[in-house]
Amino acid sequence: MIDVRVQAADFDSGRQLARLEELGKGAVASLIAMVEAEDGVSKIVVEQYAAMAKAELGRIAGDAEARWPLAGIILIHRHGALAPGDRILFVGVAAADRKAATEALSFLSRAMRERAPFWRKEKLPDGAWRWTESLPTEG
Numbered sequence: 406m407i408d409v410r411v412q413a414a415d416f417d418s419g420r421q422l423a424r425l426e427e428l429g430k431g432a433v434a435s436l437i438a439m440v441e442a443e444d445g446v447s448k449i450v451v452e453q454y455a456a457m458a459k460a461e462l463g464r465i466a467g468d469a470e471a472r473w474p475l476a477g478i479i480l481i482h483r484h485g486a487l488a489p490g491d492r493i494l495f496v497g498v499a500a501a502d503r504k505a506a507t508e509a510l511s512f513l514s515r516a517m518r519e520r521a522p523f524w525r526k527e528k529l530p531d532g533a534w535r536w537t538e539s540l541p542t543e544g
Contacts, residue, residue, distance in 0.1 A: 406476070409459060409480045411482050413485040415483070431501045434498050439491060465513060465520060468512075475500045482521060
């Protein structure tokens with residue numbers, strides 16, 4: 406099972422974990438990233454081209470599925486206006502083996518940070534906006 410979503414709406418991370426657990430495999434690994442309030446940023450806007458973003462996330466999930474024996478992958482990336490503390494990313498995997506689950510999770514989170522076509526601008530304390538070079542999705 407691969408579920409890839411690009412959406413403006415928030416997601417229920419508990420529900421996503423439950424979906425992976427329902428697959429009945431030995432391990433579930435996940436990452437939930439939230440918007441950080443660095444440099445006094447009060448708001449971010451994540452932009453994307455939906456077809457391109459979803460296709461690339463699908464390729465990333467396919468790459469992980471080809472490398473590890475996974476029972477399930479869920480990738481959710483939000484777009485639109487978000488505030489510090491809002492959930493922005495969910496990466497989750499289910500596998501029979503813990504090592505496969507954690508390695509796949511690491512690969513997926515890194516690949517999304519490096520390859521996913523999302524653009525981010527931040528609202529600064531003085532009201533000005535700035536574009537960032539990349540969209541960090543994990544600390």
